[in-house]
Amino acid sequence: MADGVYERLRTAIISGEWESGAQLPELSLAEHYGVSRTPIREALRRLEQDGLVERADRGMRVRGRSPEEILEIYEVRIVLEGAVASAAAKRRTEIDLIRLRRAAEAMAELDTTDAYAMATANRSFHETMWQASHNRTLIDLLTRLNDHLARYPATTLTRPGRWESALAEHDAILSAIENQHAEEAAERAEHHMAAARDIRLEMYAAELR
Incomplete structure (x- = not known):
């Protein structure tokens, strides 16, 4: 399940569905993808390692452009x-x-x-x-x-x-x-x-x- 959520989130970020700077709250993402918060948390951790998301004051967000x-x-x-x-x-x-x-x-x-x-x-x-x-x-x-x-x-x-x-x-x-x-x-x-x-x-x- 974690792999599937990771791939879906990764695709959404790369395609622009989740725009640059968009907040990525675990609870909202869990509801959006119909999963618990655990695979969401794991997916966000992997996406942070990929450099596609970053930590912000209120959790994780899509990495900004510059x-x-x-x-x-x-x-x-x-x-x-x-x-x-x-x-x-x-x-x-x-x-x-x-x-x-x-x-x-x-x-x-x-x-x-x-x-x-x-x-x-x-x-x-x-x-x-x-x-x-x-x-x-x-x-x-x-x-x-x-x-x-x-x-x-x-x-x-x-x-x-x-x-x-x-x-x-x-x-x-x-x-x-x-x-x-x-x-x-x-x-x-x-x-x-x-x-x-x-x-x-x-x-x-x-x-x-």
């Missing part, structure tokens, strides 16, 4: 994406390359009026690259880190010109992986995520105006 958090997330993700691209260049198989090409082609053929589809296709490309690294630790870290970014729902890909540049950056990463140029793959991936970071910060600042 430009500092954006910088922290991307500081780590830039390094991890570079590492995973390098590993993929060294260890990719022909099946990995086929999957990466398909993911890139799916993005190129996408209807760019659908922001959700754009974000989904972009995530698919990155997750395919993660799998090509054949490094479970990197995959686990990036998956957990991606949960934090998911709390910032608007995709950076809707910014004018970003979709086209992202496609070109993906092609460059894929080419380096295909040619087993590990250092170049890492540099391309790091540049790609740094560009996303800068746009994310601009979007956050725009929301405050």
Whole structure:
């Protein structure tokens, strides 16, 4: 039961059902999910370890958003994406390359009026690259880190010109992986995520105006 409550709460936070800063009182959550307070307490403890909730004056709340958090997330993700691209260049198989090409082609053929589809296709490309690294630790870290970014729902890909540049950056990463140029793959991936970071910060600042 505790696992089920944890997954439901985690999904609700990542999807925005429970918004940034929302209070998470145990009794209300227990009534909402139809369980006792014990699995709620355990789920909140695990979510705190995940960095998705934090302690407040009146119990737990959904972790707030901030430009500092954006910088922290991307500081780590830039390094991890570079590492995973390098590993993929060294260890990719022909099946990995086929999957990466398909993911890139799916993005190129996408209807760019659908922001959700754009974000989904972009995530698919990155997750395919993660799998090509054949490094479970990197995959686990990036998956957990991606949960934090998911709390910032608007995709950076809707910014004018970003979709086209992202496609070109993906092609460059894929080419380096295909040619087993590990250092170049890492540099391309790091540049790609740094560009996303800068746009994310601009979007956050725009929301405050």
